[in-house]
Amino acid sequence: MSRLSEDELIQAIRKLLSGQAPGVVVGPGDDAALVEMGDRLGVLSTDMLVEGVDFELGLTSPHDLGYKALAVNVSDLAAMAASPRFALVALGLPKDVEPSWVVELYGGLREAADEYALSIVGGDLSSASQIVLSVTVTGEVSNRGAVTRAGAGPGDRLCVTGALGAAAGGLTLARERPRDASTAWGRDLLLALNRPVARVGEGQTLAQFGATAMIDLSDGLSLDLARMCRESGVGARVVSASIPIHPALAELARALPGVEPLRLAMEGGEDFELLATLPEESVAPAAATLGERFGTRLTDLGEILQAGEGILLAGSDGRDRPLEPRGWDHFAG
Amino acid sequence: MSRLSEDELIQAIRKLLSGQAPGVVVGPGDDAALVEMGDRLGVLSTDMLVEGVDFELGLTSPHDLGYKALAVNVSDLAAMAASPRFALVALGLPKDVEPSWVVELYGGLREAADEYALSIVGGDLSSASQIVLSVTVTGEVSNRGAVTRAGAGPGDRLCVTGALGAAAGGLTLARERPRDASTAWGRDLLLALNRPVARVGEGQTLAQFGATAMIDLSDGLSLDLARMCRESGVGARVVSASIPIHPALAELARALPGVEPLRLAMEGGEDFELLATLPEESVAPAAATLGERFGTRLTDLGEILQAGEGILLAGSDGRDRPLEPRGWDHFAG
Numbered sequence: 001m002s003r004l005s006e007d008e009l010i011q012a013i014r015k016l017l018s019g020q021a022p023g024v025v026v027g028p029g030d031d032a033a034l035v036e037m038g039d040r041l042g043v044l045s046t047d048m049l050v051e052g053v054d055f056e057l058g059l060t061s062p063h064d065l066g067y068k069a070l071a072v073n074v075s076d077l078a079a080m081a082a083s084p085r086f087a088l089v090a091l092g093l094p095k096d097v098e099p100s101w102v103v104e105l106y107g108g109l110r111e112a113a114d115e116y117a118l119s120i121v122g123g124d125l126s127s128a129s130q131i132v133l134s135v136t137v138t139g140e141v142s143n144r145g146a147v148t149r150a151g152a153g154p155g156d157r158l159c160v161t162g163a164l165g166a167a168a169g170g171l172t173l174a175r176e177r178p179r180d181a182s183t184a185w186g187r188d189l190l191l192a193l194n195r196p197v198a199r200v201g202e203g204q205t206l207a208q209f210g211a212t213a214m215i216d217l218s219d220g221l222s223l224d225l226a227r228m229c230r231e232s233g234v235g236a237r238v239v240s241a242s243i244p245i246h247p248a249l250a251e252l253a254r255a256l257p258g259v260e261p262l263r264l265a266m267e268g269g270e271d272f273e274l275l276a277t278l279p280e281e282s283v284a285p286a287a288a289t290l291g292e293r294f295g296t297r298l299t300d301l302g303e304i305l306q307a308g309e310g311i312l313l314a315g316s317d318g319r320d321r322p323l324e325p326r327g328w329d330h331f332a333g
Numbered sequence: 334m335s336r337l338s339e340d341e342l343i344q345a346i347r348k349l350l351s352g353q354a355p356g357v358v359v360g361p362g363d364d365a366a367l368v369e370m371g372d373r374l375g376v377l378s379t380d381m382l383v384e385g386v387d388f389e390l391g392l393t394s395p396h397d398l399g400y401k402a403l404a405v406n407v408s409d410l411a412a413m414a415a416s417p418r419f420a421l422v423a424l425g426l427p428k429d430v431e432p433s434w435v436v437e438l439y440g441g442l443r444e445a446a447d448e449y450a451l452s453i454v455g456g457d458l459s460s461a462s463q464i465v466l467s468v469t470v471t472g473e474v475s476n477r478g479a480v481t482r483a484g485a486g487p488g489d490r491l492c493v494t495g496a497l498g499a500a501a502g503g504l505t506l507a508r509e510r511p512r513d514a515s516t517a518w519g520r521d522l523l524l525a526l527n528r529p530v531a532r533v534g535e536g537q538t539l540a541q542f543g544a545t546a547m548i549d550l551s552d553g554l555s556l557d558l559a560r561m562c563r564e565s566g567v568g569a570r571v572v573s574a575s576i577p578i579h580p581a582l583a584e585l586a587r588a589l590p591g592v593e594p595l596r597l598a599m600e601g602g603e604d605f606e607l608l609a610t611l612p613e614e615s616v617a618p619a620a621a622t623l624g625e626r627f628g629t630r631l632t633d634l635g636e637i638l639q640a641g642e643g644i645l646l647a648g649s650d651g652r653d654r655p656l657e658p659r660g661w662d663h664f665a666g
Contacts, residue, residue: 009432009458016439021452023418033454035419035471038371044454046469048423050461085356086368090381090467099342106349119354121366124467125342126381134423134457134467136379138368 007227030148030231031079031216034141041146043139045076051131059174062101064194065133066108072218073137074116074198075272079216080148081207082141084118084200089135092128105133116198145207147276152213152232156277156304159286161202161296164221165261166192166246168268177256185248192246196272202296206276209286214276220269226311226325228275235305237312238323244299267326277304340560363481363564364412364549365472374479376472378409384464392507395434397527398466399441405551406470407449407531408605412549413481414540415474417451417533422468425461438466449533478540485546485565485610489637492616494535494606494629497554498594499525499579501601510588518581525579529605535629536607542619544609553602559644559658561608568638570645571656577632600659610637 014028021027025041026034032045049055049069060068074084089109093102113120118137152158170193173186180186199216206214215228221243229236240262249261278286287298302314313323347361354360358374359367365378382388382402393401407417422442426435446453451470485491503526506519513519532549539547548561554576562569573595582594611619620631635647646656 009435012432012436013439013456016436016443017453021454024452024454027452027454028456030455033419033421035452035454037375038373040371042370042375042419042471044419044421044469044471046421046423046455046457046467048425048457048459048461048465048467050425050459050465052462053460086366086375086377088366088377088379088469090379090469092381092383092465099345102342103345103349106346110349119357119360119368120350121354121357121360121368122363122377122379123346123361124379124381126383127386128383128463128465129385130462132381132383132425132461132465132467134379134381134465136377136421136423136469138375138377138471 026148030150031076032082034080034146037140040140040142043077043080043082043141044136045073046134046136047073047076048132048134057131060194062104063108066105067112068194068196069133069135070109070112070116071196071198072272073135074118074200075196075216075218077137077139078198078200078203079214079274080141080146081203081211081214082139082146084116084137084139086138087113087118087120087135089120089123089133091123092126092132094129094131095127097131116200147207147211147214149213149215149228149231152228152234152277152304154234154304154306155280156212157280157283158236158238158275158277158301158304159283159298160221160244160273160275160301161199161290161298162271162273163244163246163297164217164271164273165249165265165268167196167270168264169246169249169252170194172256172259173252180255185251188248189252193270196270198272199274199296201294202290203274205289205293206274206278206286209282209289210279211276212278214274217271217273217275218269220267221275222266222323223325224275229311233307235307235309235311236302237305237314237320238302239314241316242299242301244297359481363483364409365415367413367479370473373473373475376410376413376415376474377469378406379467379469380406380409381465381467390464393527395437396441399438400445401527401529402466402468403442403445403449404529404531405605406468407451407533408529408549408551410470410472411531411533411536412547412607413474413479414536414544414547415472415479417449417470417472419471420446420451420453420468422453422456422466424456425459425465427462427464428460430464449531480540480544480547482546482548482561482564485561485567485637487567487637487639488613489545489610490613490616491569491571491608491634491637492611492631493554493577493608493634494532494623494631495604496577496579496630497550497604497606498582498598498601500529500603501597502579502582502585503527505589505592506585513588518584521581522585526603529603531605532607532629534627535623538622538626539607539609539611539619542615542622543612545611547607547609550604550606550608551602553600554608555599555656556658557608562644566640568640568642568644569635570638570647570653571635572647574649575632575634577630
């Protein structure tokens with residue numbers, strides 16, 4: 001895999017899968033697929049979590065792993081403004097895994113299913129040399145309600161829910177500074193890592209306020225913004241000082257001098273916040289409604305530009321620099 | 334995993350996932366899940382294929398692997414008498430896999446998708462220490478048309494499509510007698526292993542003829558029959574001499590004296606033929622229709638009994654013996 005990045009490989013696969021497909025409204029390449037389903041749209045998404053790649057056994061409990069596996073799939077549906085309905089779970093297990101571990105994993109899956117009001121309706125078990133957890137979630141959205149990655153236009157405002165970088169901070173803490181795990185800020189960071197929140201209600205609310213494009217931040221702001229811009233055929237200008245860095249990262253940086261909070265917020269990944277583009281006049285009322293309904297902050301990060309203007313980061317010195325799409329690539333390194 | 338069999342673990346998981354679930358008609362434990370979807374039923378199924386467990390890289394081309402991964406999921410839908418619609422593919426890849434290998438894999442997935450008239454609408458890529466391919470298929474069926482594993486009743490006839498044991502014979506040939514791979518019978522066996530056929534039309538036809546229960550033979554006749562009997566709360570009596578052993582197995586047994594054709598047919602797995610229970614008067618017309626429409630044979634294997642009578646194999650000596658559910662268990666050994 002050294003010669004192609006994950007995104008390049010995905011592009012090659014999409015080309016191979018292209019062509020007429022009856023009933024498919026949005027195929028591969030968005031947060032989830034949209035398919036015709038009677039008078040509504042069906043929404044389908046799948047995610048694979050691999051031990052040693054997407055999680056480390058020593059750093060997560062099976063309960064948290066199950067919870068997170070389902071939540072991150074629901075997040076893909078949230079980014080389409082859809083409601084989750086059903087889930088399927090395929091599990092590959094080494095032979096030495098204890099049955100009690102598997103039961104705890106399913107306990108976490110069940111807790112997340114109850115929280116997001118969806119039902120786990122099926123699955124598959126296989127043996128494997130490392131733990132592999134593959135979750136598929138289906139959902140639905142009204143015909144006009146779905147928001148893809150592809151609708152952003154020049155002049156739209158670029159907004160993000162919540163705060164960024166906490167999950168990456170939690171991973172750094174768990175690996176390099178476990179003795180601070182029980183501090184208040186340490187607990188915040190680990191909670192962000194192990195129990196991510198899918199912004200389902202927020203996604204639907206942003207759609208109601210006219211969101212033109214939406215993506216969930218699974219691989220980091222800079223990489224996921226680049227994906228949204230590519231799909232929409234636009235550029236963007238992000239104001240560095242506006243990026244909502246999670247406050248606990250300041251504490252982490254004090255404890256671990258090598259940590260750069262802004263970098264974690266821009267490239268860390270696994271925040272599962274929603275990055276959305278909105279008409280300028282919708283930003284203030286959408287932010288007020290998200291605060292009232294969910295206690296969730298909405299931050300205006302900058303603006304959508306023409307494609308030719310590129311993707312820029314406006315620094316505190318007033319200068320624009322190219323914003324390189326750096327983040328989580330499964331096949332990098 | 335040494336203390337629990339795959340089936341025992343599945344039972345434990347099902348218990349954990351039980352409870353009220355709005356919109357779920359059939360949850361975990363059947364070939365696929367059935368969910369309410371407007372005026373029809375949605376059908377959902379997922380399967381994980383793991384390198385070294387479900388396939389061996391040296392014995393299969395990436396194209397065949399992709400084709401098979403999709404076909405075996407479609408087979409689960411066929412066993413519900415459903416029509417496939419959409420598929421999702423999650424893929425875990427070691428870093429040293431060539432991009433061309435991945436492209437060929439997707440070529441096989443695409444070929445099967447075209448053959449079964451479904452669209453691959455999404456997926457996920459991850460790195461992993463062995464190749465893991467997790468496919469989810471959705472489909473649909475009319476509200477009254479679905480056939481589960483749970484409807485068999487005493488007095489029903491037990492029938493099976495096609496011939497059995499060829500896929501297991503193909504695996505034996507590939508491993509132990511590769512020099513016969515290009516004989517006519519060797520090619521038949523390898524084709525059964527590498528390019529399984531999902532009996533979609535046959536499943537719908539059997540449903541039209543009043544099939545009371547149906548399961549696809551993924552893990553072997555003896556194990557899958559035991560599952561159907563457990564779900565239906567019945568016993569069964571299989572006439573040994575009626576089992577449709579694939580004719581090429583006689584050639585394989587000549588070439589490899591240790592091979593027992595009847596055992597491969599009963600315990601081999603991966604045939605993906607449909608095992609169905611039918612009212613006695615439906616067997617002859619259903620068999621005639623399957624022959625006319627699809628060129629597929631339907632064989633009457635025996636009868637469904639009361640649960641207390643157990644699952645029996647009637648030998649050529651006229652005596653009944655208990656039919657032990659032996660077959661493919663991912664965690665056995």
